[in-house]
Amino acid sequence: MSARHAASNLELLAIYEVSKILGSSLDLQQTLREVLRLLSYQLQMHRGRIYLLGEDAVMRLVAANGLSNEQAGQVEFREGEGIIGRILKTAMPAVVPNLADEPLFLNRTGGRDDLEEQVASLVGVPIKAAGSVIGVLTIDRISDDGPTTHFGTDVRFLTMVANLIGQTVRLHRTVAEERRFMMRETFRVQKELRAAPPIADVVCTSPAMTDVLAQVHRVAPFKSTVLIRGESGTGKELIARAIHNLSPRKDNPFIRVNCAALPETLLESELFGHEKGAFTGAQKDHKGRFELASGGTLFLDEIGDISPNFQAKLLRVLQEQEFERVGGSRTIKTDVRLICATNLNLEEAVGKGKFRADLYFRINVVSIFLPPLRERRDDIGALAKHFVAKFNKDNGLTLALANEAQDVLNRCPWPGNVRELENCIERAATQSRDGIIRAVDLSCAMNLCNSSILFQYSTMGSAVGGLAPATAVHAAHSAAAPSPAPPPAKAMPATAPALPPILPSTAPSGCAACPSAPSAHAAPPSIPAPDPAEAAEALAEEPESGSLRDRLLWAMERTGWVQAKAARLLGMTTRQVSYALRKYDIEIKRF
Structure with a gap:
């Protein structure tokens, strides 16, 4: 009873170690070899072999004790062929008490020329995943006293190990398939970008901008509203124009309005137009940008800077595609594709009540972020x-x-x-x-x-x-050059x-x-910062009044005519000191 209990504990420990090994590496072949090495060391299971089924329905040896990867790669079985093929076909464990008496034993891995000297038994179990057989696990038992009949424990234990292997193999294959899918998608996008017409003045090689251009090509054919986000100077208008030029509307107008450059009253007139006599100076009817851009694209730059009152007026145009001119009552229909841009954090503006949430959802249909x-x-x-x-x-x-x-x-x-x-x-x-x-x-x-x-x-x-x-x-400066x-x-x-x-x-x-x-003009790198005590003493001597020329002369003489040190004493920049020296025609002394 105690011997059986000790054997159970050893098997439980082996299962635990197998699970750790299977989760320790992304190299599947090396992981499986480690599992076989563990079985041999702890449970004296000799000549462990793991076969996996390929996409061509051929069972190949992927891990084997005593064989190199090259030797193992040459061994393969088909369904019904030999002991391995029978396990694959029947999806049932197989026990061969004496390999010397088994006609299905093909000895394709070699090394079993000693069957007349000792009794070698084989235990094989199917490796399953999602109910299907994906491989076979086999081990040998060696005995000098003749074949044994107690293989039930080995079959039960190896079935548990095979289940763990099956889940690991399935996970690895899923990850590999997702990786292949991503590589195919990346290749497809790059191929589309190469085949697509180039975007004028857009120069980029970085992966981030390649993704942006892929988004541009994907969204351009549709009428969906686009919100382009990014810091000032990243090229938001260039991307907006590219979307227009790649769209079916490319032969129609592309109208740009900088919302931050116009006050609310003038912005309303610019976008919606006005009737004659609507206000002082309105001497004739004026078409707005929505009207001029009909059939084409309207680009609203700095959309985050418009006032809350105007946001409500703009929301109606986006929802209904209709508006009235300032001072008019006739409803005008329009057909424009809207592209907006901002360098502001609109989510934060919505949270603070500075930007309407309904307008935010209306313009943020497709969002393109331009990295700095x-x-x-x-x-x-x-x-x-x-x-x-x-x-x-x-x-x-x-x-x-x-x-x-x-x-x-x-x-x-x-x-x-x-x-x-x-x-x-x-x-x-x-x-x-x-x-x-x-x-x-x-x-x-x-x-x-x-x-x-x-x-x-x-x-x-x-x-x-x-x-x-x-x-x-x-932060970027510190990371690049502290x-x-x-x-x-x-x-x-x-x-x-x-x-x-x-x-x-x-x-x-x-x-x-x-x-x-x-x-x-800056101080050479070898000039150290002034000593605090020396600086305090110097500042105590600084004249409290007088012209800037006198203070400059005092600071320059006090610091040995080093402009960077003088600038620190005066609380100025080196550039300001240099400018002031030229302005007052102060000759710089050289030592």
Whole structure:
């Protein structure tokens, strides 16, 4: 009784170990070999073999003790062939007490030439999944005293192991099928994109933008309303125009309205039109954009900036496709496809009551999100070369972009996105002297980076003029090129002469995106931050009143004519100090 109990405990432990092995790896063949090794080590089950049924209805050996993967791959059985084929056909376990007396034993795996010296028994069970046989598990029992008749325990135990193997194989095959499906879909989409007409001025190689273009091609043939979302400068209007050009409406008008650029009263007149005499200055009938775009596409940019009152008027047009002109009573029918765009968080605006939920659901039928440029850095190089080529074409030049300049561009977080990159390339092209745009030609090398200037006016987490929030840009900058935070600056006294006030922010002076770019005015990297005690002593000596020229001279002399140190003492940026020195014609001393 105790021996039987010990054997049961050993089998239970083996089942537990088998389950752990089956869930430990995605390599199915290696996992199955580990299971057979465990059976051999713990239960003395020799010559374990696992066969799996292929899609061609052939049973192949996939794991075997004592055989390499190449040797195992050459062994196969068909239904009804040998012992393995009989188990496959009958879906029932099979026990062969003595392989030497079994005519169905084909010995295809070799190694059984010793049957005259010892008795080898075989136990085989079907591997099932979802009620179907998908494989066979076999083991050998070796005895020197003749065949035994007690195989019931082995059959029961191996059936449990086979069930675990069956579920694992089914899971692996399901995952593999889903992976093949995804690969086929990816290949199909890429093939469609290659076969589809190119989208003008859309330059991209990143997977994120490839998905966006796939969405554009899928949604273009329909009339569904599209909401394009993304930060300012990501190319929302370009995508809207692409949807129109790929749609059946491409020969009809594409009308664009910037909702943020017009006050509510003027926006209503622009969209719906007005009758003669509707208000002062309305000297004749005026067709609105909904009327002009009939049969085509109307693109409402910055839809999130319209007032709550106008949202209600717009909702009716979207629902009924009809409206009245301002000052008129005649109902006008229209047939437009609406494409909207915004850089705002509409869900947050709905939650705060600033945007109507019913209008949100009406315009958010198909949503396309344009990722910011910092999240698709694979596109920066291609876009930069595209803008250089565009500048060359517009100006009849043959400029080239140096690798060093490209490296600097790749490190930038680009809060202004593609629009900012285009402007940066154009400014750098105008500074090029030898036909090559180098790193020193970029704005950040001259402390003139627009992003840096703008973000000095931003507070942490806020956005500047629709650009990326400062937190997002600084997080991207920290991940790409971490640098120590600048020391806190002393605020300008209230009596200081007027220069643009700079609010303290986490963005360092100059280009926060390109810390390693050379700068004409910034302090060299080797200059350390001033000692706190020394800074306090210096600030105590600072004149409390006087002209900006006197304060500049004091700061420059106090810091050894290093502009970056003087800027920190005065609570200014290096660029402001440089500008003030030129303005007051102060000659910089060289040591």
